[in-house]
Amino acid sequence: MAAFRHISDAVAVITLSNPPVNALSSALLQAVHKALGEANEDSAVKAIVLCGDHGKFSAGADIREFGQPSKKRGPGLLLLCDLLEGSKKPVVAAIEGVALGGGLELALGCHYRIAHVQARVGFPEVNLGILPAASGTQRLPRLIGISPALSMITTGKFVPATEALKLGIVDEVVNENTVDKAIQLAKKVIDQPLGSRQLSTLPVQCPPNAEALLDEALVKVKKQFRGALSPQACIEALRAAVRLPYSEGIKKEKELFDFLYNTDQPRAQQYAFFAERKVAKWTLPSGVSWKTASPQPIRTAAVIGLGTMGRGIVTSLAKAQIPVIALEQDKKQLDLGSKAVMSLLDREALKMKQLGQSAAASQPGPVQFTLDYSKLKDVDIVIEAAYENMVLKKEIFRRLSAICKPKAFLCTNTSGLDIDEIASVTDRPQMVIGTHFFSPAHIMKLLEVVYGQNTSSTTISTAMHLGKMLGKIGVLVGNCPSFVGNRLMRLYIEQVIFLVEEGSKPEEIDRALEDFGLAMGPFRMMDLSGLDIGWKSRTEIGLTGPNLPTGTPARQRGSKRYSPLPDILCEKGRFGQKSGHGWYKYEKPGDRNAIPDPWLHNFLSEYRGIHNLKSRHISHDEIIDRCLYALINEGFKVLEDGIASGPEDIDVIYNNGYGWPKHKGGPMYYASLVGLPVVLTKLEKYYEANPDIPGLKPSGFLKKLVAIGNPPLKEWQSHLGSQSSKL
Known part of the structure; x- marks a missing residue:
């Protein structure tokens, strides 16, 4: 997995080799540990270069070992980083391609870092529900300061080599053979003192208002990533770097990593990570797949x-x-x-x-x-x-x-x-x-x-x-009509409007769903996209407007409940942000600050009176259950119809297109986490109370999965049976 070779001028090169991205598997860490020990013990070796095979340094943890607690990378990788830093012989990291996560932690353990101009570095762990667990939260702020470290670690952004040079993450950027340049640097620094190059010994570079900066960042991530724990834990690990000596900061980093690891969020975010890779590997019922169908070139x-x-x-x-x-x-x-x-x-x-x-x-x-x-x-x-x-x-x-x-x-x-x-x-x-x-x-x-x-x-x-x-x-x-994303969204929007008819306020529903973790509540979302878009569509298909048959009940279409509320708002010119009024009011057209509107509250009271609707208190739990389980139920119907090839398709669509919180995995993953019997029981309860809302009628596929014992999500498709797929 790793090897070192001698260069004539006494520099040993240790090469990370675990194709395709030199992921830091347990075996690779052991091999590097062995090679480092041999290089340090060899009197002919005066300096060491650490590089990656195939033009990549390392993309970090081996995703094939995710979910295997016995192989958590933290302790093994941390020990290796400390050994690199503690080497009496200078160690230079030659960064090509990427140095991400544990790969960057390895590089920070080295005394010097050279990067190719096209290389990128970063700590993406926050996007997997965890934090850098092998000294990344402690070494990086000692190298570049608390503010830029805060930005990198809490966002997971990749930093290009030129920016990394400006920040001080790397010492040099080259546009030629990076390993050769690293060897040249290693020769220059032989026998030079290494104390100032050992990051664990340095104080954290931070302004006098560092605590206030961290407090402000905490407020920001709580608002931006509602309910996500990893950004908050990253900030607390950086706070430990500011407050504590390195050895104590490392203990806090491990404590926070263990806390995150024992929640549901890392597994949800790692599921989302794998799901995005799975959906790229499509297969048709005929057996034709991404492996056998070649794309044509797109030049224009x-x-x-x-x-x-x-x-x-x-x-x-x-x-x-x-x-x-x-x-x-x-x-x-x-x-x-x-x-x-x-x-x-x-x-x-x-x-x-x-x-x-x-x-x-x-x-x-x-x-x-x-x-x-x-x-x-x-x-x-x-x-x-x-x-x-x-x-x-x-x-x-x-x-x-x-x-x-x-x-x-x-x-x-x-x-x-x-x-x-x-x-x-x-x-x-x-x-x-x-x-x-x-x-x-x-x-x-x-x-x-x-x-x-x-x-x-x-x-x-x-x-x-x-x-x-x-x-x-x-x-x-x-x-199929509305495909997958909008097909599920239609059921979700239907529920939120019915809940307003029954007594909720738009801002109460938005608050409940945003507290759950959704990026934007449904009423703010409708105002942003424009209420008139859906109104035009409903008018064209005859659900509302001049072509509606005479005598059609206002709140019914066939045997189904229908709410004319959005239609009435549009008839009054309330199209959302673009008009300055919708479900909310805005100080001026195009403004994004949604303000609860007393006019709308009065209008809703009058509307309920006209239609003999008794307003009632609707709990936070009922809002969440009806909105999300109606959406999830339609997801099971999509699977039953063969419109999606698996629950991962639905989850990737909602994670990346509809603001579903990735720390909850996606709507279908969330259903598996809650437990399908719970989902079924809630749907049956709400459908019994609302038999004119067919979206609440439990899917036959959901009922089948509950009947056979609530199998794990990865087994759902095997229980679909022989219904014809639309794919």
């Missing part, structure tokens, strides 16, 4: 529509250095869209430069703006991002079918329309696929890839690969 792209979504998609493509043609229907919209896109690209380029990216890497691909469809005749892929209207989308796809080259892929950014119906008007239904981006498209990581009955495996593979090129997490799902 086009985007139709320069509204909010289209602008973000153009920006995403250009950021990935893919040349884009952006098309609009009229010159006014084209001018507005082009200005917005160029502004976004300028901001993105500046951000890349600030992160230390080279001029070439931060230069976006060229964007051409046009009104002329004929300009699209040679592009490799087209992404339609027009208004969510089936008639309009079919008209666009007819034109694309006639204009684009035969091998061009045709994608639609629909959030829920029938892919097969859109594909039916083309001459190439096998090359039509849904690419559902999430707003803002140049920032949000999720890409819901939706395919229909005729979509080819090559088209699927190409769309999934495009998502990867754009830095997205692609999740492949089947074709």
Whole structure:
């Protein structure tokens, strides 16, 4: 796993080798420990270089050993870091590729650090529900100061080599053979005193207001990561570095790590980590999979529509250095869209430069703006991002079918329309696929890839690969109304509006769900996205508006309960933030500070009176149960229908597109944690009380899983039976 070789000038090179990313497995740590001991005992060796094989230093802990308490990396890695620092011979870390987590802790144990210009360093542990557990929280602030260490450790961000140099994490950045340069440095420092290079012996660099800085950071992470324990524990470990000597700080770091490790959160976040990797390895019922379907190259792209979504998609493509043609229907919209896109690209380029990216890497691909469809005749892929209207989308796809080259892929950014119906008007239904981006498209990581009955495996593979090129997490799902994410969201939103009818206030529901950990409460979310979007959709399908049959009860559609509340608000011009009023009021249109609105409270009282609804107190627990279990129940129906290939698909979609707290794993993981019998019992209770809300009727698949003994989540799919998959 690790080896060292002599260089003629008395420098030993110890190489971390555990492909593909030199993860710090127990075996590798033991091998490095042995090699370090041999190098220190060899009188011919005067200095040591620690490097990684295959152009990577180390990506940190071996994820294959996650969940194995007997192999927790803390003690073994900490001992190795201390041995590196305590070496009487200077040790230089040659960082190529990445030095993350335990990899960076190893580097901090060395006396000197050299990094290749394209290398990155960081402590991502916070994103796995833990903290750096082998002196990272104690050594880093002694090297770079408490404030930058706080930023790195609580966010888990990766720091490029040039920024690491400015911070003082590395001593030198090179654009050539890093190991050779490390050997040269090692030769220079032979026999030089090492005291000032041993980080554990240094005081923490901190300003006089360090405690206030930490207190402020604690308030911030509690608000930003509601209920997540690891960011708070990271801050407390850094507080220990400020207050305590190194040896006592290490004890506190271990204590905090053990506390986190014994909660549910690391397992939830590690599940989310693995789930994101699993969804990339898609397989169709036919047996065709990501292994056998090769993506086609995407050298040029086009985007139709320069509204909010289209602008973000153009920006995403250009950021990935893919040349884009952006098309609009009229010159006014084209001018507005082009200005917005160029502004976004300028901001993105500046951000890349600030992160230390080279001029070439931060230069976006060229964007051409046009009104002329004929300009699209040679592009490799087209992404339609027009208004969510089936008639309009079919008209666009007819034109694309006639204009684009035969091998061009045709994608639609629909959030829920029938892919097969859109594909039916083309001459190439096998090359039509849904690419559902999430707003803002140049920032949000999720890409819901939706395919229909005729979509080819090559088209699927190409769309999934495009998502990867754009830095997205692609999740492949089947074709049904609203697909997966919005299909579940519809049930969730339905519940929150019914709860308001029954007596809750929007701010009470938002507070309860945000306290649970959701990034944004449902009413603030609706105000942000605009109430008029859903209103237009409901009007088009005849649920409300002038085409509603005469005599239709206000609060009923067929045998189902219906709430006209959002429709009435829209009729009154209350569209949310954009109009200055929605479920909340805002000081001015576009303002984001949601203020509870006395007008709305009075309106709700009048509404309940008109419809003979008795207002009642609704507990925090009922809000959580009805909203989340209705959403989860629909998740089981999605699995039952074969629209998602597993619960991981649903969880990745909600973790990355809908603000579900990753420290709770995802809605389906949360259901498994709570226990499926509990979920079923609660749903049965609420459905019995509300038989006109079919979303509360327990899924047959959920009932089956409870009946066979509540199997673990990883076994759910094996119990689905022989129902036909939509995938």
